[in-house]
Amino acid sequence: MFDLDMRLNKVPEKVCSVHLMGICGTGMGALAGMLKEKGLQVTGSDTQVYPPMSTFLASLDIRIFQGYSPDNINHHPDLVIVGNVIRRENEEVRGLAEKNIPFVSFPQALKYFFLRERTPLVVAGTHGKTTTASLLAAILEHAGSDPGFMIGGIVKGFGRNYKLGQGPYFVIEGDEYDTAFFDKGPKFLHYQPHIAILTSVEFDHADIYRDLAEVRDAFRRFVQIIPSSGALVAHTEDGIVREVIKDASCPVIGYGEDKGLPWTLADCLTEGKGARFSVKKEGGFYAHFTSPLIGRHNALNTLAVIAVLDRIGFSPEAIQAGLSSFQGVCRRQEVRGIKNDVTVIDDFAHHPTAVHETLLALRAAYTGRRLIAVFEPRTNSSRRKVFQDDYAHSFDAADSVIVREPPGLENIPIQDRFSSRTLVEDLKTRGRTAYYFPDTDGILGFLKEHARGGDVIAIMSNGGFDNIHEKLLAIL
Numbered sequence: 491m492f493d494l495d496m497r498l499n500k501v502p503e504k505v506c507s508v509h510l511m512g513i514c515g516t517g518m519g520a521l522a523g524m525l526k527e528k529g530l531q532v533t534g535s536d537t538q539v540y541p542p543m544s545t546f547l548a549s550l551d552i553r554i555f556q557g558y559s560p561d562n563i564n565h566h567p568d569l570v571i572v573g574n575v576i577r578r579e580n581e582e583v584r585g586l587a588e589k590n591i592p593f594v595s596f597p598q599a600l601k602y603f604f605l606r607e608r609t610p611l612v613v614a615g616t617h618g619k620t621t622t623a624s625l626l627a628a629i630l631e632h633a634g635s636d637p638g639f640m641i642g643g644i645v646k647g648f649g650r651n652y653k654l655g656q657g658p659y660f661v662i663e664g665d666e667y668d669t670a671f672f673d674k675g676p677k678f679l680h681y682q683p684h685i686a687i688l689t690s691v692e693f694d695h696a697d698i699y700r701d702l703a704e705v706r707d708a709f710r711r712f713v714q715i716i717p718s719s720g721a722l723v724a725h726t727e728d729g730i731v732r733e734v735i736k737d738a739s740c741p742v743i744g745y746g747e748d749k750g751l752p753w754t755l756a757d758c759l760t761e762g763k764g765a766r767f768s769v770k771k772e773g774g775f776y777a778h779f780t781s782p783l784i785g786r787h788n789a790l791n792t793l794a795v796i797a798v799l800d801r802i803g804f805s806p807e808a809i810q811a812g813l814s815s816f817q818g819v820c821r822r823q824e825v826r827g828i829k830n831d832v833t834v835i836d837d838f839a840h841h842p843t844a845v846h847e848t849l850l851a852l853r854a855a856y857t858g859r860r861l862i863a864v865f866e867p868r869t870n871s872s873r874r875k876v877f878q879d880d881y882a883h884s885f886d887a888a889d890s891v892i893v894r895e896p897p898g899l900e901n902i903p904i905q906d907r908f909s910s911r912t913l914v915e916d917l918k919t920r921g922r923t924a925y926y927f928p929d930t931d932g933i934l935g936f937l938k939e940h941a942r943g944g945d946v947i948a949i950m951s952n953g954g955f956d957n958i959h960e961k962l963l964a965i966l
Contacts, residue, residue, distance in 0.1 A: 492584040494672060498592045501602045505568045507531040508599075511582055512573025513554060514543045517596055520640055520652035521571065524604065526550045527654055535562045535582060560585025567591065571599045578671045595670035597680035600640060605660055605682055608638060611798060612681050614664035614712055615689030615725075616705075617844050621783070622687060622791040624819045626798060627653070627661040629812030633804060637661055643838070646817035659802075666708050668698050676708045684720040685801065687794045688713070691730040694841055697870035702730075709734045716740040723797045725790065726751060743801070745793050749773070753797045758789045760854040765789055769796060777806035781813055784823065785851025823848065826959040829966040831943035833859075836959050839950045840869045842880035849887035849948065856946045863888035864933060864958070866951035867896045867908055874906050882916035888948070890923040892933055897953075930956040938965045 508525055512518050513534025523546070526532045534547070535555040547554055555562040558581050563570060570586055570593040577583075586593055594602070613623040620643040627639040628647050638655035642663045645651060664678035664686070691709050693702040716722050718739050725731050726744035735742050745753035749770075758767040761780070767789050769776040781792055792813065799809050818824065824836045833856070839848040845865065853861055863885050867873055872881075873896040885891045893910040902908075910926055917924035927933045941947065949959055 492578060492580075492587045494583070494587050494593065495590065496672065498590060499594060499598075499672065500592055501594055501599075502568055502592045505530065507533075507565075507567040508569045508571060509563055509565075509567040510534040510571045510573065511558070511580070511586075512536055512575040513547065513552075514538050514540075515573055515575060516543075516642060516651065517640070518571070518573045519543045519547060520650070521596060521599060522547060522552055523550055523650075524640075524652055524654055525599075526552060528603065531567075533562075533565070533567065535559075558582040560588065563589060563591065569594065569599075571596060572670050572672070574668060574670050574677075576671060595673055595680075597669050597677040600662070601680045601682060604638060604640075604654070605662070608660040609658050609684045610682050611637075611659055611661045612664040612678060612683035612686045613661070613689070614666070614678055614683075614686055614709065616666075616692040616694050617841065617847075618689040618787060618791045619663045619665070620838070621788065621819055621822050622689060622795060623661050623663045625783075625792060625813070625816055626687075626795045628816045629795065629799060629804075629809060630657070630659055630661065632812035632815050633808045635659060641819075643822065644820040646820065647815070664712065666705070666712075667695055674698070676712065678712050679715065683712070683716050685798055686712070686716055686720070686722050687798060688722060688724040688731055688735065689791060689794065690725060690728055690843075691734055692841070692843060693876070694871050696874045696876045706730060706734055710737065713738045721801060723753075723794050723801075725794070743797055745797055746790065753793055755789055755793045758786055760784055760851075763855055769793060771800070776800075777810070779806075779810055779813060782816055782818065784855045785847060787847040788851065823851065827963040829963050831945075832941050832966050833946045834959055834963055834966075835946065835948045837948060837950050838952055840867070840872050840952045842877050842884040845881070845884040845950060846887075848950065849885060852946060852948055853887040860889045860942075860945045861887065862890050862892065862937075862941070862945055862947045864892045864894075864937075864947060864949045866894045866949075866953065866955050867910065868898070868951055868953050868955075872896070873899060873902050873908050875908050878908055878912060879916075881913050882920060885917060885922060885924075888922075890925070891917055892925045892927065892936070894930065894933060894955075895926075895928045930958050930961075934958065934961055934965065937962060941966060 514536040624645045630637040636657035638660040666676045727746035744751040754770040756768045764782045766780045821838045914924040914926040
């Protein structure tokens with residue numbers, strides 16, 4: 491265990507060189523790219539140095555040290571940015587402490603270098619952050635606002651998950667996960683939200699939050715830092731959201747399907763691989779919209795974006811033009827390929843609610859086709875039994891369900907472990923067709939034998955799932 495001098499937890503007056511510990515994470519890699527584009531000398535270290543992130547960083551001429559060591563910062567950078575994957579006992583932290591180099595967390599760095607002179611538009615909530623933030627950034631871009639953004643997924647229209655931009659707005663995905671080993675508060679408390687979206691509040695991140703009360707408290711603190719000159723667009727049909735926002739000092743703009751809300755979604759219908767719906771503002775007709783996104787949940791997320799854009803002065807026509815041009819986000823209902831009339835879809839869904847909504851949307855989009863759900867529970871929450879019972883009700887829209895043994899269970903106390911076998915038995919008890927497999931190869935063998943033309947195979951995991959998507963397309 492190495493103790494850092496918290497007096498050095500700041501950005502020095504002059505910064506020419508930075509070093510990122512944990513540089514190959516999605517957010518840290520993007521931050522490295524942004525700092526490089528800003529003209530700084532950038533280096534980094536990580537134990538997970540592999541494509542595509544390693545290739546991306548190399549293309550920017552950013553040197554990466556394989557593994558962690560005090561020697562990685564012998565060049566004495568002006569500032570070290572410590573990712574939240576870094577633990578206090580990390581050897582490179584020892585070097586940081588011994589060399590007395592100023593250091594900050596990822597959120598602190600993002601705030602200092604990119605948010606201070608912009609208007610932050612922060613998208614927060616248990617679900618839908620990445621898609622909602624991506625949509626907001628894409629419409630602003632299409633409308634000529636040249637926004638900056640930092641998002642947790644690759645936005646297809648940009649081919650990356652960040653952009654510096656020169657316009658007034660900076661769109662950021664507000665994550666409730668902890669900041670760093672020396673700051674256990676949520677990341678989003680650093681982002682200075684001027685206008686925020688709050689999509690939902692549920693229990694998640696069981697490795698850092700003990701219960702729903704702690705999650706509620708984190709979001710309550712976020713709401714309270716929105717200034718009175720800003721605004722919060724909140725899904726106020728949700729009872730927990732209503733509880734979280736009750737002490738907000740800023741204007742609260744509610745949205746949902748309830749006719750009494752300021753912004754209301756109506757007549758939402760799936761059309762092919764998209765949707766159309768009507769929007770009412772303060773009870774009166776606002777506009778009809780068509781969207782390339784499927785599912786009620788995505789229509790509600792779009793409604794939140796519409797409310798934000800309306801508040802900052804965009805017309806319904808400009809919003810629809812940007813919405814029509816939106817190409818989506820990688821790993822969110824993404825069709826990875828079609829082989830012999832079998833459609834393989836990749837989705838990031840892992841929370842029980844996200845799994846449920848994703849499958850409902852796919853069922854509506856692929857009416858009359860067999861929908862096979864393939865699920866890998868691999869998040870810190872889904873590998874724990876906190877959602878053991880909830881998952882049994884998440885797969886009802888699927889015709890059959892395949893569940894893999896969670897990877898990394900050895901890191902979870904035995905009494906806390908999620909059981910894929912138990913989930914499969916619970917699904918069968920509820921009359922669902924379900925199968926358990928200990929590994930990915932078993933799933934691939936089963937699908938090779940049983941998949942048939944017309945099937946839609948929805949693969950859900952927050953990780954790479956052993957590259958199952960490409961392997962499956964190769965053998966179909």
